Amino acid sequence: MTTFGAFIASPWGSVVVIAAMALVTFLCRIAGVVVMSRAPSSWPPFCRP
Amino acid sequence: MSPAPRPYFSVAGLRHGARAALPAFPGFIMFAIAFGTAAAQKGLSLGETLGLSAFVYAGASQMVGLEIWQQVWSPATILTIVTVTAVVNARMILLGATLQPWLRDEPLARTALNLFLLTEAGWLIGTRYHNEGGRDVGVLLGCALILWLVWLIATLTGFFAGALVPEPRRFGLDLVMPVFFGVMLVPLWKGAGSALPWLVAGVISLIVHALVPGYAFIIAGALAGVAAGMLIE
Numbered sequence: 001m002t003t004f005g006a007f008i009a010s011p012w013g014s015v016v017v018i019a020a021m022a023l024v025t026f027l028c029r030i031a032g033v034v035v036m037s038r039a040p041s042s043w044p045p046f047c048r049p
Numbered sequence: 050m051s052p053a054p055r056p057y058f059s060v061a062g063l064r065h066g067a068r069a070a071l072p073a074f075p076g077f078i079m080f081a082i083a084f085g086t087a088a089a090q091k092g093l094s095l096g097e098t099l100g101l102s103a104f105v106y107a108g109a110s111q112m113v114g115l116e117i118w119q120q121v122w123s124p125a126t127i128l129t130i131v132t133v134t135a136v137v138n139a140r141m142i143l144l145g146a147t148l149q150p151w152l153r154d155e156p157l158a159r160t161a162l163n164l165f166l167l168t169e170a171g172w173l174i175g176t177r178y179h180n181e182g183g184r185d186v187g188v189l190l191g192c193a194l195i196l197w198l199v200w201l202i203a204t205l206t207g208f209f210a211g212a213l214v215p216e217p218r219r220f221g222l223d224l225v226m227p228v229f230f231g232v233m234l235v236p237l238w239k240g241a242g243s244a245l246p247w248l249v250a251g252v253i254s255l256i257v258h259a260l261v262p263g264y265a266f267i268i269a270g271a272l273a274g275v276a277a278g279m280l281i282e
Contacts, residue, residue: 013119014093014094017122017130018097018101018104020131021101022104030161032143033145033164036150
């Protein structure tokens, strides 16, 4: 088993999982704002802020 | 024509947002209690349960995550739970996009906090306030903060309620999750025609579950339902 595999198989694995779930959820939350902040003027009007 | 009012932030807005969040409390409390109870029954520790509620803070993905939760993790199971979380929470991309005009002049840290606490209920209350001409970003944040606190306290309550019951089957507590998801579907019912994506999602999930080991059936069902919905629309 690799070091990483052994680490996530330990009780710290759930911490890694919660951190990964929190990160991916936060990315979903910010993605819309980030994309709309960078919407180029060539996009159709309904796609721009 | 007068220019559109510029967004601003005030402490009064925080209080206004906290008060505006009151109607969302019952739904939030029931959902969080259901999650806390289900987490305790699944064998999660108090730290894991509160960690999910505090840092993930997305009820549907937390509930689905419980279905996949393991006592011992492997890279494959972590990849599965992260993918499922991304699929379930992808709807938040659209919520965030609609808030961009309101948040674009805000300091980065406050925007990050506002988005970290973004939920459908908070978004709905904030968007209604914005559509009525309000521009105080404090309202959005005040609403989000109080809902987050309510979510944590109700999760804690549900966890202890679930942990105190030695025989969950006797009280039907092992049915919390299936009943919860069943009840969630009731207000979404708009006739047999619009329920077709649900049927597609269910059938595909069952087929994949029978053919593929692991939790790929959740992702396959969700994606099939989304694809069916898009095709029908």
